[in-house]
Structures are given as structure tokens and as C-alpha cells.
Amino acid sequence: MKILVCISAVPDTTSKINFTDNDTRFDTQGVQFVMNPNDEFGLTRAIWFQEKQQAEVHIATVGESQVEPIMRKALAIGATKGYRIDAAPVDGFFVATQLSALIKKEAYDLVICGRESIDYNGAMVPGLIAHECNYAFINTCVHLEIEGGQAKAIREIDGGNEKLSTSLPLVIGAQKGLVEESDLKIPNMRGIMMARQKPIEAIPAIEVAPRTFDVHFERPKVKGQVTLVDANDLDTLIDLLHKEAKVL
Numbered sequence: 001m002k003i004l005v006c007i008s009a010v011p012d013t014t015s016k017i018n019f020t021d022n023d024t025r026f027d028t029q030g031v032q033f034v035m036n037p038n039d040e041f042g043l044t045r046a047i048w049f050q051e052k053q054q055a056e057v058h059i060a061t062v063g064e065s066q067v068e069p070i071m072r073k074a075l076a077i078g079a080t081k082g083y084r085i086d087a088a089p090v091d092g093f094f095v096a097t098q099l100s101a102l103i104k105k106e107a108y109d110l111v112i113c114g115r116e117s118i119d120y121n122g123a124m125v126p127g128l129i130a131h132e133c134n135y136a137f138i139n140t141c142v143h144l145e146i147e148g149g150q151a152k153a154i155r156e157i158d159g160g161n162e163k164l165s166t167s168l169p170l171v172i173g174a175q176k177g178l179v180e181e182s183d184l185k186i187p188n189m190r191g192i193m194m195a196r197q198k199p200i201e202a203i204p205a206i207e208v209a210p211r212t213f214d215v216h217f218e219r220p221k222v223k224g225q226v227t228l229v230d231a232n233d234l235d236t237l238i239d240l241l242h243k244e245a246k247v248l
Contacts, residue, residue: 005112009034017219043185100133126139136167139173
């Protein structure tokens with residue numbers, strides 16, 4: 001079984017976010033980037049298939065050279081080869097189109113994406129890849145077993161879980177539950193040393209026009225001061241809700 005895990009670099013949630021050019025561009029200066037957590041859940045499951053079923057696991061990302069340290073981490077976790085499509089990931093359609101071209105060329109049996117990235121939360125890429133490649137698609141996947149070209153999966157839906165079965169090839173949108181946080185693999189020294197020898201192939205991007213663009217960024221408004229009201233002073237509470245909060 002040949003598996004591709006699609007990974008993306010996202011800002012660490014502890015990084016201070018700024019914008020430039022009159023708040024029309026995200027300023028990456030001083031921002032620490034990490035592997036998208038949903039992608040990391042998917043990668044860990046792919047390595048399980050590699051260890052238990054002798055699957056071949058590759059990784060791919062759309063990004064410029066600065067994403068390679070994150071790719072090296074994925075290789076240190078256990079992936080055997082990386083593909084970097086040399087372009088800025090300008091929108092979900094652009095990213096999905098680039099990855100789909102690689103998937104068609106390499107004929108992967110299973111493609112694992114995070115259900116969404118934690119920066120823009122577009123949640124478009126897995127579904128767009130499945131459509132472009134004509135693969136089966138299971139989003140919000142929290143369990144996956146594959147045997148003899150058949151997949152059994154569980155996906156999270158409103159109010160519960162849904163059990164599904166399908167044949168390969170398949171695209172899934174991974175999230176927490178596919179593996180738990182306690183099961184995430186941490187690169188050890190041997191893995192880090194081996195990752196230096198594993199290939200990362202830079203691929204030119206294909207010509208495709210993005211379908212969306214950023215118009216304006218805006219930070220959340222600073223929270224106002226909190227007014228504390230004695231638990232027994234209901235008259236004051238009602239007055240504040242009516243005159244200041246204007247919710248009554």
C-alpha cells in the first residue's frame with residue numbers, strides 16, 4: 001500500500017501575529033511555524049500502517065524552502081520520502097490542484113490530509129483532492145482500518161459517529177481521534193539522523209490561478225473590562241444587562 005500524507009506549516013499558537021501593507025498581508029517575520037496538528041494525527045496513523053502492514057509512506061507539502069525543517073520532522077517520525085511543491089500556498093484550490101497532480105502521477109492508494117489547517121480553517125483541500133483524483137472521500141475521520149484494498153472507517157458527525165466502508169483509493173480528512181495526542185510520535189535521535197539522508201524532492205508548481213485572495217486581515221477586538229456583580233444583587237445585574245450589554 002502506497003500512502004501520501006499531505007502536511008502544511010502553520011503558525012505556532014503562541015506566536016504573536018502581525019499584518020503588513022495596510023493589514024492586507026500576513027507578516028511571517030518572527031513567527032514560529034509548526035506542523036499542522038490534524039496532519040500530525042494523520043501522519044502517525046500512516047506510520048502505524050507502515051509498521052504493521054509494510055505500507056510505503058511519503059509526505060508532500062506546497063511551500064517554499066523554509067518549510068523543509070517541518071518536512072524533516074515528518075521524515076524523522078518515519079516517512080521515507082518527501083515532495084515539496086515549490087510555491088507559496090496561496091489558497092485551498094491552488095494547494096489541492098498541486099497535490100492532485102502529484103497524486104495522479106504517483107498513483108497513491110491512500111491520501112491522508114488534515115481535515116483543516118488551524119490557520120485559515122478552510123477545510124477545502126481534502127475534498128478538492130478527492131474530486132480532482134476521483135477517489136473516495138471520508139472527512140472528519142476518527143478511525144481507519146485497511147485490509148486487502150478495503151477500508152473501514154468511522155467519521156465524526158453531529159450527535160455521534162458514522163461507520164463507513166469503501167474500497168481504495170481513498171482520501172481522508174484526519175483529526176484527533178484517528179490517533180490520540182498521547183499516541184503522537186516524537187522523533188528520536190536515530191530518526192533525526194536518518195531523516196537527514198532521506199530525500200526531499202522539490203517539484204515546480206503547475207500553472208493554476210488561485211480562486212480566492214485575501215482582502216483584509218483584522219485582529220479580534222480587545223476584550224473589555226469585566227464588571228463583577230454580587231451574586232445576591234440581581235437588580236444591578238439586570239440593569240447592566242439591559243443598559244450596557246443590551247441583551248435584555
